[in-house]
Amino acid sequence: DRVTAPDLMRVAERNGFTSATLGAPFIAADGFNGTDDVHVDLPEGYILQEAYIAKALALADSAIVLTHFKGHPLGMVGGSIKNMGIGAQSKRGKYNVHMGGHPTYSLPATVIEHPEHVNDTVLNAIPDLCPYGALERNNGTYQWHRDKCTSCLGCLGLLVSNGVWETPVRYYAAQQAAMADGALAAIKALKGKVGFLNFAIDISPRCDCVDHADTALVPHVGIFAGRDPVALDQACLDAVVASQGTPGSAADDWGVMGAGDHKFAHASGVSPDVIGMSEEIQIKTAVKNGLGSAEYELVEVEPHDTNHAYLDPMDRRKVGLKYGPLYKRENPFPEERHDGFGFDRRTEIDIEAVM
Template sequence: MSKVYFIKNTESDYNKLGNDALELLKEVISETGHSFHKEVPIKVHFGEKGNKTFIPAKCYDNIINFLKEKGVSPSYIETNVLYRGSRTTTELHIETAKDHGFTQIPIIIADGDIGTEYDEIEINKDYINKCKIGRGYGQFKQFIVMSHFKGHVEAGFGGALKQLAMGFAARSGKLEQHSGISPVVNAEKCISCGICVNKCDFSAIETPDTAVIDESKCIGCAGCIAVCPRGAIENTWGGSHFLEKLSEYAYGASRNKDIIYITFVHNITKDCDCSGTHMKPIADNIGILAGKDPVALDTACLDLVQENSRQKLFEKGRTSLRHAEKIGLGTMKYELKKIR
């Protein structure tokens, strides 16, 4: 059984949320004897352009200041997204982050300019043998993973597991979780400009009339998606066992890493912060939870949301939790310790 620490906070005061987040961090440090290295990245989600319900930058100020006071050098860390949007390339991603107020500390985009730089982490689980994790994560042993608990159309919910699985994975790793196959070309959009051909390091694309991807050569890096000026190369979003693959990538991302997890159960929307639209919350604010076991933490968040809403919201995501427990990432059994 793992301990999960909880502070109830139903207000929409982000300064108070920041204070509570720091209090929980101190509680975890005190309870576990955690000590920080000289450099500790903070994994966050900057929010897609147009999204209004992501956790704002001011909620991280107190933790950033606390780390600096302890002689720790913090940074934000993320990877580029798989789909075409305001966070597809490093340049656009950092621009979006700064527009959303994330200017306090340096920003690391761990998988390179277009999401193709990664290290392979061997896990040999049921569906994934090697996880493609953004190369920038490899230089650090410690992280603070800060999540926003909310819905997700495919995962059921987004929390600590998804922050690890998608947030640490390079573009090809994201593609592997979603589908495990090559991107596809929309012939109606393709203008045969050849940019994707020149970008592909594996000679997997030809343009006789429109771009054609040779699946036998394609490694699924999805770099072509990022460079196509017409948005003609797309993800399939199909595949199978997505929920289990997500758990296995979370396992690979956290392997041999020392991580503290903090989750805001606020602004609980139907869809995730990758949606570039304004969404209305579908459940009341609950508070902040923290711990060192991401499975226990996500389970506690899900239980609290369902108890408070009296609905089986996001129940689909419990499949990922069960698989994560099965492969040894953590336990769904937890002790909820209320700090106040």
């Protein structure tokens, strides 16, 4: 459970991400309830025309994006594009990317229901499952109020895995395209001052969102770095495709063990409806919207002595240099209110009466 900032921080701590281990504070970049964000207009987007970027990231001077490259149940691949396209979005930004409320590609607009597959597992889980009251249990079956559904995905795994919902490929494909747009918006908010690292190790079939690990689809591929997230993801994807699968992994289960086989396309999807879906939707969309290029040149990096590497954890800039640019973007003093005085206060009081 990582819906609110305290929930997220507890999950992070359980997984070893703390100030002590990171050498930097761990924060929820979009605030307590995921609405602390910056709106970004995106006329160049392929499907999204706006995005909501987590404020702590959007107001940062720059960013280094560390990504575990792996599969993803909603669209095959989780790399730098997905990390920025989902991870950098606030909660309302995630609703946007996940097609919440979309007239064509949302869950209510795409799902085909199979109520004949409702079973006790589904019925027992439904009470109080949906925060919007879109799911109810009535007379031994379930009722889904499509008009209340926001595509929050809280019930998707349950209903898809039990065959109650059939989710067409276009639902997943639209989200992949939206991730590329979301990534573009995040990089725009940072004015392009972003570097990317993809850790293509422990390449699990599904993302780190799920509550379990799995045997890596292929052996470790390596660590990739670059300024273009599109080229970076393409390089990692090509390396995974070119690798032999790991015996006993999901790649083995699906018979995609050979070099040249598309492991993610078969082993990663949350639904049988997406088996064989393209692994390159994010990449192709990111080329179309101008995020980057799928062309790349691999440059091998020689090992270096890291024993003497040192990163000063303290920001030693003077206050004006440190906060001046930030306050120009978001001024905590509301100088536009009350004729420049900022706040509604009495002009004069009897201060001696309380001294």
